[in-house]
């Protein structure tokens with residue numbers, strides 16, 4: 001069980017463990033972090049092959065972590081870059097908030113509302129069956145949608161700048177999540193999902 005020391009709320013959904021802290025970091029700090037991450041991370045836009053067709057993913061990505069935290073994701077194998085100072089500082093603060101250790105982070109840059117993330121669960125085998133995923137958001141607020149895989153429940157929230165969402169327990173077994181396109185959003189957003197890859 002994850003225990004948070006910052007003020008937050010548990011979100012009660014069937015078969016999901018969610019913890020939301022709207023203001024995990026102050027506004028001024030989150031603007032600063034957004035700018036640093038946008039300019040300092042090694043962003044790339046890999047191609048993804050679906051039904052035999054290759055297309056660039058609709059966002060930019062970067063993968064950082066301890067050596068050996070190789071990660072397979074939608075047919076792509078990503079080798080982590082070594083920890084970068086801004087990410088390392090955030091990881092350490094997060095580990096203090098949650099009393100939990102992470103060894104990697106997937107960074108996503110949504111350049112504007114045309115960028116998105118399709119429906120998926122963070123259920124890659126190397127994350128184990130009940131992963132703790134800590135998601136930090138900076139920049140433009142974006143919708144974060146959830147849907148139950150079998151029972152038709154839907155849930156949605158807005159992840160604003162400086163927010164922390166922790167998904168844990170069996171959430172990934174029962175639910176999928178997505179970040180839909182939002183044509184009225186013209187500003188970038190960065191989301192960091194801290195993870196623990198097993199077998200390192």
Ligand SMILES: O=C(O)CCC(=O)C(=O)O
Nearest residue numbers: 106108122144179191193
């Ligand atoms: O951008 C987000 O809030 C979600 C990112 C996500 O689902 C992922 O990186 O697996």
Ligand SMILES: [Fe+2]
Nearest residue numbers: 120121122177
């Ligand atoms: Fe995800």
